[in-house]
Amino acid sequence: MSALTETPMQRERAKTIYEKSKPGRRAAVLPDAGVPERPLEELIPAHLLRSEPPRLPEIAEPEIVRHYNRLSRRNFDLDSGLYPLGSCTMKHNPRLNERVAALPGHARLHPAQDPKRAQGALELMWLLQQSLSEICGLPHVSLQPSAGSHGELAGLLLTRAYHADRGEERTRVLAPDTSHGTNPASVTMAGYEVVKVATDERGGVEMDDLRAKIAEDPDQIACLMLTNPNTLGLFDENIAEIASLIHEAGGTLYYDGANLNAVMGQSRPGDMGFDIVHLNLHKSFSQPHGGGGPGAGPIAVSDRIEPFLPRPQVVRRESDNGGGPSFDLEFDRPQSIGRLRGFQGNFGVFVRSYAYILSLGADGLAEASETAVLNANYLKARLAEGRAGERLPVAFERHCMHEFVLSGKSMKKELGLATLDLAKRLLDYGFHPPTVYFPLLVDEALMVEPTETETKESLDAFADAIEQILIEAESDPEIAKQAPYTTPVRRLDEVRATRRPVVRQPLGD
Amino acid sequence: MADANYPDDLLYHDQHDWARLEGDDHAVFGITWYAQDSLGEVVFYDGPEAGATIQKDSSYAEVESVKAVSDVIAPMSGEIVEVNDSLQDAPERINEDPYGEGWLVKVKLSSPTEAESLLAAAEYQKLLES
Numbered sequence: 001m002s003a004l005t006e007t008p009m010q011r012e013r014a015k016t017i018y019e020k021s022k023p024g025r026r027a028a029v030l031p032d033a034g035v036p037e038r039p040l041e042e043l044i045p046a047h048l049l050r051s052e053p054p055r056l057p058e059i060a061e062p063e064i065v066r067h068y069n070r071l072s073r074r075n076f077d078l079d080s081g082l083y084p085l086g087s088c089t090m091k092h093n094p095r096l097n098e099r100v101a102a103l104p105g106h107a108r109l110h111p112a113q114d115p116k117r118a119q120g121a122l123e124l125m126w127l128l129q130q131s132l133s134e135i136c137g138l139p140h141v142s143l144q145p146s147a148g149s150h151g152e153l154a155g156l157l158l159t160r161a162y163h164a165d166r167g168e169e170r171t172r173v174l175a176p177d178t179s180h181g182t183n184p185a186s187v188t189m190a191g192y193e194v195v196k197v198a199t200d201e202r203g204g205v206e207m208d209d210l211r212a213k214i215a216e217d218p219d220q221i222a223c224l225m226l227t228n229p230n231t232l233g234l235f236d237e238n239i240a241e242i243a244s245l246i247h248e249a250g251g252t253l254y255y256d257g258a259n260l261n262a263v264m265g266q267s268r269p270g271d272m273g274f275d276i277v278h279l280n281l282h283k284s285f286s287q288p289h290g291g292g293g294p295g296a297g298p299i300a301v302s303d304r305i306e307p308f309l310p311r312p313q314v315v316r317r318e319s320d321n322g323g324g325p326s327f328d329l330e331f332d333r334p335q336s337i338g339r340l341r342g343f344q345g346n347f348g349v350f351v352r353s354y355a356y357i358l359s360l361g362a363d364g365l366a367e368a369s370e371t372a373v374l375n376a377n378y379l380k381a382r383l384a385e386g387r388a389g390e391r392l393p394v395a396f397e398r399h400c401m402h403e404f405v406l407s408g409k410s411m412k413k414e415l416g417l418a419t420l421d422l423a424k425r426l427l428d429y430g431f432h433p434p435t436v437y438f439p440l441l442v443d444e445a446l447m448v449e450p451t452e453t454e455t456k457e458s459l460d461a462f463a464d465a466i467e468q469i470l471i472e473a474e475s476d477p478e479i480a481k482q483a484p485y486t487t488p489v490r491r492l493d494e495v496r497a498t499r500r501p502v503v504r505q506p507l508g509d
Numbered sequence: 510m511a512d513a514n515y516p517d518d519l520l521y522h523d524q525h526d527w528a529r530l531e532g533d534d535h536a537v538f539g540i541t542w543y544a545q546d547s548l549g550e551v552v553f554y555d556g557p558e559a560g561a562t563i564q565k566d567s568s569y570a571e572v573e574s575v576k577a578v579s580d581v582i583a584p585m586s587g588e589i590v591e592v593n594d595s596l597q598d599a600p601e602r603i604n605e606d607p608y609g610e611g612w613l614v615k616v617k618l619s620s621p622t623e624a625e626s627l628l629a630a631a632e633y634q635k636l637l638e639s
Contacts, residue, residue, distance in 0.1 A: 420549075437576040443547065494575040495601070498552040 009488040014074060017067055018507045021057035027064055055507055074488040076432045078288075082458050084379075086403045086435035086447025087180065087231055088290070089261045089283035091372075096359060097286060097352035106351050111343045115328050121347065122327035125314045128354045129298075135357075135365070136257075136277045136300035137270025143298045143350060144310045144340045148258055149182040151278025151297035152225070154310060156190035157337045158276060158301065159223045159252045161308035165335065170222035170251070174213055176205050178232055178439045180256060183225045192222055199441055203234040203396035205242055218249040227256040228272070229263070231439045231447065232396055233376065233403035243273025252276060252305070260284045261451070262373055262401035265366025275302045285353035294346040296353070311336040314344065371452035372402040375459060379450050380404045382463035387470040391415065392422075395442040402451070408444030415473045417480055419444040422469055424491060425483035429465040513542050516608055520624055521633035522584035524566075527608065534621050536585060539612045540572065543637055545604045548574035554600040556613055561589045563616065565623050570613060572603065581613065585623045591615035 040049060059067070076083070083090035101107065109121055129141035145151040156173065163170050173187040176197045184194040195213050198206040205226070214221055224246045229235045236242065246253050255274040261284045269277045281296040282289035289295055301309065312329035319325060329344070360368060380400055383392065391411040394404055408419035423433030423446070435447040450459055472479050484490060519527040525544035529537045545551065553573040563569040568580035569589075592614050596602060603611040628636065 418549075440577055440579075495550045495552050498573075498575060 007486060009074065010490065014071070016505050017057045017059065020059055020063060020067060023058055025058045025060050027059060027061040076427070081430050081432065082450070082454060082462055083432040084434045084448045084450045084462065085432060086449040087258055089449060089451060091286055091451040092453035093286050093288050094356060094359065097355045100355040101348045101351040106348070109347065119327055122314055124354055125344065125350055126316050126327055128350050129314060131354070131357050132279055132298055133300055135264060135268070136279070137268030138277060138300040138302055140306040140309060141298055141300045142309045142313060143296065143345045145278065145297040145299055146341055146345055147295045148256070148278055148280045148297045149186055150340065151299045152182055152186035152256065153190055154299050154340055155254045155276040155278060156186055156192060156223065158305050158308045160190065161335065161337050162252065162305055163222060170220050172217070172220045173222050174224040176226065176230065177441050178230045179225060179227060180231060180258060183256060202398060203230070203232045204236040204238055207238055207241065210242065210245060214245060214249050221246065221249045221251040223252045223254050225254040225256060227259050229259050229401035232405050233400040234396060234398055235401055239272045247273065258283060259402065262369055264369040265362055266369050270302065275305055281349055281353040286356045287349055287352050294349055296345050296349040307335040308337050309333065310340045311338065368452045375450045375452055375454055376400050376402050376404055378456070379448060379459045379463060382459065383466065386467050388463065388466050391470055392446065392466070395445070403447060403449035405439065405442050406446040406448065407442050408446055412444050416477045417473045419446050421480040421483065422446070425469045425480040426465060427484040428486050431462055431465060515542065515630040515634055517630045519608065519630065520584065520627035521630065522582060522627055523636060524582035526582055526584045528584040528627060530624060534618045535615065536618055537612050537615050538584060539607055540581060540603065542607050545607045548572060548579060549576045550574055551600045551603045554596040554603065556592055556596065557589050559589050559592055563587060563589060584627055585616065585618055586620055587616040587618040589614050590617050
């Protein structure tokens with residue numbers, strides 16, 4: 001087939017900027033200093049001087065622009081097409097947010113600026129804390145954690161501090177078998193033992209198993225980490241009972257906010273009984289993300305957890321001499337678990353998310369969640385028709401929230417097509433594949449989250465593409481098994497990438 | 510890798526493990542064809558050391574594939590007497606030959622009667638189809 005012909009991008013191996021370096025090339029030419037030059041050794045103590053110059057690439061500006069433009073075109077991005085990556089909430093990033101974040105007062109503020117001269121930035125952070133507090137239904141917020149997983153670790157450290165303050169030392173943390181992989185990883189990193197809880201036939205926490213796991217040793221239950229709606233895109237109907245079981249045992253209830261996009265302005269984790277929530281600002285509150293950052297995973301907590309929050313906290317102080325309020329970093333928090341990172345987080349992320357919250361308002365956020373749920377249910381219904389409905393049925397037949405999980409078990413058995421093959425072939429159709437092989441309890445899982453910013457036409461096109469791939473596979477499964485054909489690189493050797501990863505790129509000489 | 514197969518001389522655990530009884534109180538354990546097929550290509554095997562005690566229905570090793578990391582469940586209880594060291598460098602043997610070169614551990618059984626609770630090949634296959 002024609003796809004066997006290499007595309008120009010496939011022929012051209014991606015190069016690092018170091019490989020393009022040529023001695024003497026420059027992107028900028030500085031004017032003469034206008035003062036006599038003196039040797040560096042006279043100006044800087046010898047022990048602070050490098051023994052050899054830094055290995056910086058030497059490149060002219062047009063080549064720098066081309067280099068990064070080419071790299072960006074090797075990427076699949078949300079600006080090019082639908083990116084229904086389940087649990088990642090790849091929604092459109094409003095351009096207004098970028099304009100606001102690029103204002104010089106925001107973009108050029110030095111992180112070490114004295115709080116007295118960074119009042120605007122601190123006020124924005126404080127207002128963002130207030131907004132997140134309202135959205136979560138919990139009174140206190142720390143913006144420090146910089147990712148969802150970082151928020152999880154913070155939540156577990158807070159749990160330990162809370163129990164230690166009561167003279168308790170608990171060792172076990174419960175997590176459903178549908179939980180995000182970061183949950184058990186954070187539990188282990190925080191020094192707790194993970195106890196898995198089973199899933200019932202409606203896709204929620206299996207209540208008998210939960211009761212049994214608590215009953216094994218209630219005094220050892222430190223926390224239950226829950227995502228609601230969970231990674232199957234299903235809202236746990238027993239949340240009130242779950243909360244009271246955990247609280248009776250003396251544990252804390254932790255809300256993994258990765259799926260908050262389903263419930264903004266609809267229901268609040270605090271009202272459900274959660275003590276600690278992390279929010280992924282880069283998911284729910286629109287932020288270019290993927291590839292590791294920059295993100296923000298602020299936490300919201302209840303009164304009983306507040307004394308232990310990371311320090312410093314951004315606070316508002318009322319004036320005692322009739323002036324307006326001022327904002328500060330409060331370090332005097334004796335029970336705090338301490339600092340979680342340098343400075344207070346990725347400020348640009350705060351600006352974008354605050355701009356997003358303000359531009360949508362409370363009603364707009366609620367509507368965004370409604371549309372996210374509507375889009376997911378529409379796409380789920382579309383995919384229940386035709387071949388997809390037969391070969392790729394939904395794993396738990398219920399109205400879903402913002403995402404849903406299909407099982408490719410029959411597709412694999414009848415057509416010899418693994419979910420991975422379908423995912424790779426979707427790339428040729430111009431779609432980023434959904435999350436595959438997660439959650440683990442669904443065979444050949446495909447987890448689809450379209451988000452609220454997709455049109456009906458784009459959802460239809462995605463459903464049509466899946467149907468087309470299944471039609472293709474009926475006559476020749478090899479087409480999908482060899483896919484993708486049109487991407488900058490073809491199918492990668494994932495085994496070699498895992499077993500013999502190349503983690504150092506040599507400089508270009 | 511070859512097509513699905515479930516040898517008749519093995520006993521099966523519903524968590525997709527097999528046991529081959531040797532003599533009165535020894536057995537070799539591994540994962541089934543279905544398990545390796547579901548996992549996909551195995552990239553790393555993290556097994557126990559000889560001398561370790563393992564408990565029926567509990568995890569005794571981890572298999573990492575390109576898809577996921579999975580626990581390996583012991584079909585019977587006992588003490589590990591031999592481990593398949595070759596899997597350190599060639600974990601792909603678990604895919605290529607799950608009942609032969611891809612064996613995981615050899616165990617001195619502490620309660621050989623546990624074999625009665627395991628499934629015969631036909632019963633295990635029926636479970637897979639359900």
